[in-house]
Amino acid sequence: MSFYLPVAEIEINLLIILFFGFLVGFMSGLFGVGGGFLMTPLLIFMGIPAATAVGTESVQILGSSVSGAIAHSRKKNIDYEIGTFLLVGGIFGSTIGVIIFNFLKEAGNIDLIIKFLYMLFLAIIGSLMLIESSMSLIKEKKLKKKEKRKRTFLDYLPLKFKFRQSRIYISILLPVNVGIFVGFLASFMGVGGGFVMVPAMIYLFRMGTVTAIGTSLFQIVFVTLNVSILHATFNLTVDLILAIFLLVGGVIGAQYGSKYTSKFKGEQIRVFLAIIVLIVCLKMGIELISEPSINSRIIIQDAY
Amino acid sequence: MHIKLVIIFIFSCLLVFNVESKILIFDVSKKNIQISEKKINPDFIIFGYTDADDPLVIKIKGPEQKVILQKKTKVLGMWSWSKTGEFIYPGLFHYYTNQNTKDIDFEIKKDLFDNIKLVGRDNDNLKRDLIKKKMSIDLFLIENDSFQVINQKLKNFFKIPIFLPKNSPSGKYSISLSIMDSMNNFESPKQFLIIEKLGLSSFVYKMAHKYSFIYGVFSAIIAIGLGFFAGIIFRK
Numbered sequence: 001m002s003f004y005l006p007v008a009e010i011e012i013n014l015l016i017i018l019f020f021g022f023l024v025g026f027m028s029g030l031f032g033v034g035g036g037f038l039m040t041p042l043l044i045f046m047g048i049p050a051a052t053a054v055g056t057e058s059v060q061i062l063g064s065s066v067s068g069a070i071a072h073s074r075k076k077n078i079d080y081e082i083g084t085f086l087l088v089g090g091i092f093g094s095t096i097g098v099i100i101f102n103f104l105k106e107a108g109n110i111d112l113i114i115k116f117l118y119m120l121f122l123a124i125i126g127s128l129m130l131i132e133s134s135m136s137l138i139k140e141k142k143l144k145k146k147e148k149r150k151r152t153f154l155d156y157l158p159l160k161f162k163f164r165q166s167r168i169y170i171s172i173l174l175p176v177n178v179g180i181f182v183g184f185l186a187s188f189m190g191v192g193g194g195f196v197m198v199p200a201m202i203y204l205f206r207m208g209t210v211t212a213i214g215t216s217l218f219q220i221v222f223v224t225l226n227v228s229i230l231h232a233t234f235n236l237t238v239d240l241i242l243a244i245f246l247l248v249g250g251v252i253g254a255q256y257g258s259k260y261t262s263k264f265k266g267e268q269i270r271v272f273l274a275i276i277v278l279i280v281c282l283k284m285g286i287e288l289i290s291e292p293s294i295n296s297r298i299i300i301q302d303a304y
Numbered sequence: 305m306h307i308k309l310v311i312i313f314i315f316s317c318l319l320v321f322n323v324e325s326k327i328l329i330f331d332v333s334k335k336n337i338q339i340s341e342k343k344i345n346p347d348f349i350i351f352g353y354t355d356a357d358d359p360l361v362i363k364i365k366g367p368e369q370k371v372i373l374q375k376k377t378k379v380l381g382m383w384s385w386s387k388t389g390e391f392i393y394p395g396l397f398h399y400y401t402n403q404n405t406k407d408i409d410f411e412i413k414k415d416l417f418d419n420i421k422l423v424g425r426d427n428d429n430l431k432r433d434l435i436k437k438k439m440s441i442d443l444f445l446i447e448n449d450s451f452q453v454i455n456q457k458l459k460n461f462f463k464i465p466i467f468l469p470k471n472s473p474s475g476k477y478s479i480s481l482s483i484m485d486s487m488n489n490f491e492s493p494k495q496f497l498i499i500e501k502l503g504l505s506s507f508v509y510k511m512a513h514k515y516s517f518i519y520g521v522f523s524a525i526i527a528i529g530l531g532f533f534a535g536i537i538f539r540k
Contacts, residue, residue, distance in 0.1 A: 003505070004470060004471075004505045005505070006505040006506065006508040006509035006512065007508065007509065007512050009471075059523050059524065059527045060527070062524060062527045062528065062531070063526075063527030063528065063530045063531035063534075064531055064534075065531070066527075066528050066531030066532055066535065067531050067532060067534055067535025067536075067538075068535075070532070070535060071535065106387075107386075107387060109379075109384055109385070109386065111384060111385050112379060112382060112383075112384030112385070115382075116382065225524050225528075228520060228523060228524045228527070229517070229520035229521055229523075229524055230520070231520070232512065232516055232517070232519050232520025232523055233516045233517045233520045234516075236512055236513060236516055238512065238519070238520060238523050239508075239512075240508055240512075240519070240522075240523045240526065241504065241505070241508060243523065243526075243527060244526065244530065247527060247530050247531070247534075248530070251530075251531075251534040251538070255538050288382040288383060289381060289382055289383070290383075291383070292376045292383050
């Protein structure tokens with residue numbers, strides 16, 4: 001079932017794409033993560049140009065986060081006030097990201113930047129996750145008394161605002177800056193950024209976990225919408241056919257993956273995920289430093 | 305039916321064209337060609353007649369494209385693509401010859417080099433790289449001894465079945481037939497073809513490149529729709 005992907009300009013077996021979509025969807029469901037940071041490297045390993053992998057993945061994330069965002073909205077798990085500030089930052093960060101992406105693509109360095117960013121982020125996330133989950137598995141869980149949180153410089157930031165739903169009083173600079181950072185990541189790495197936003201909202205904003213997840217999904221929908229349209233318009237890196245097959249495989253996979261979550265301990269799941277992340281990171285590193293099999297390529301810019 | 309019509313056309317032309325006692329005439333079986341994903345038969349056939357014993361070359365030239373050539377280079381120990389050149393170049397170049405000689409080879413390669421327009425400083429190495437790359441994806445082809453005799457009794461008549469690659473660009477193509485005689489280079493009047501690509505891939509490519517904003521919005525709507533639909537299906 002080979003098919004010529006028109007934008008990626010590569011002939012590929014669509015059953016393989018469906019399978020990988022399913023596989024990453026399964027892991028998303030199992031681990032409770034978006035899966036963008038696993039799918040984009042996988043697409044790159046399959047020979048899809050890194051820039052097209054990023055653009056296409058943003059469309060896939062858009063599709064897969066819509067139903068989650070709607071479900072959280074129905075349950076009133078979205079803090080729209082914080083979400084708006086995250087979104088303002090996200091739109092700004094992602095737009096700037098796409099502009100820089102375009103500049104680097106023209107210069108021919110975008111592949112290197114994407115792979116390098118992936119290697120760096122996956123190494124950090126994988127290592128932190130592995131250390132934290134291994135420690136939790138080894139040590140017995142000790143119940144600690146809730147300590148009063150010490151004040152940090154974040155509490156002294158200006159432009160403070162009372163967010164009624166989450167019952168927090170923080171500077172709007174916090175969600176705006178987190179949004180900018182996540183928006184930038186979304187445009188450069190083809191990720192939703194939930195793996196940065198959710199911990200930031202829980203630990204920095206002191207929001208509840210469920211509201212943090214709902215608000216993160218709300219931001220992801222609009223930021224990936226912006227990124228998808230901008231990548232398609234300025235970088236011509238969205239392959240709709242590829243995105244549809246990934247989305248179909250991913251949605252089905254996620255349903256099955258989520259059924260297995262309860263069969264593992266939280267720490268065990270995090271160890272598995274950390275190992276997978278580190279394997280992907282290692283493979284990306286090897287690709288970056290090993291001698292390439294193809295050493296030249298042509299890119300058709302315009303047809304006259 | 306097509307073959308008969310072409311032969312009648314060639315005969316009628318023979319009465320008119322005669323260049324320094326060398327007759328050179330050709331036509332194609334179809335002028336509007338649609339390239340589909342799967343094919344068994346040739347896209348079109350070139351029919352012709354000549355009484356010359358000289359080397360002949362049929363040249364198929366595709367529409368011009370702006371092309372960027374990238375090569376892998378090492379940056380801080382890591383392999384990265386870097387832009388090495390920018391060209392304006394016919395999207396496809398196919399040469400079919402009736403012989404296989406060094407002279408023909410030389411003339412064809414010269415013709416190829418002359419047709420590449422570099423944006424910026426001229427560089428033969430870049431041109432060579434581009435030709436090599438184009439050759440690897442079948443957009444550039446030299447096929448020697450490709451003229452087939454239609455009938456053993458009519459040895460001056462020839463045909464060449466043409467298979468265009470799937471990645472051939474859409475647009476207006478020109479076909480010319482030349483006698484490659486160093487003393488007297490003669491080229492017959494050109495024939496023109498319109499190449500169209502069929503199928504979903506071609507439609508998506510056209511949308512993505514020509515109407516990129518609409519394509520982006522459409523992609524987003526499709527993704528949202530699919531996500532929404534999946535949410536309804538899998539809701540418990």
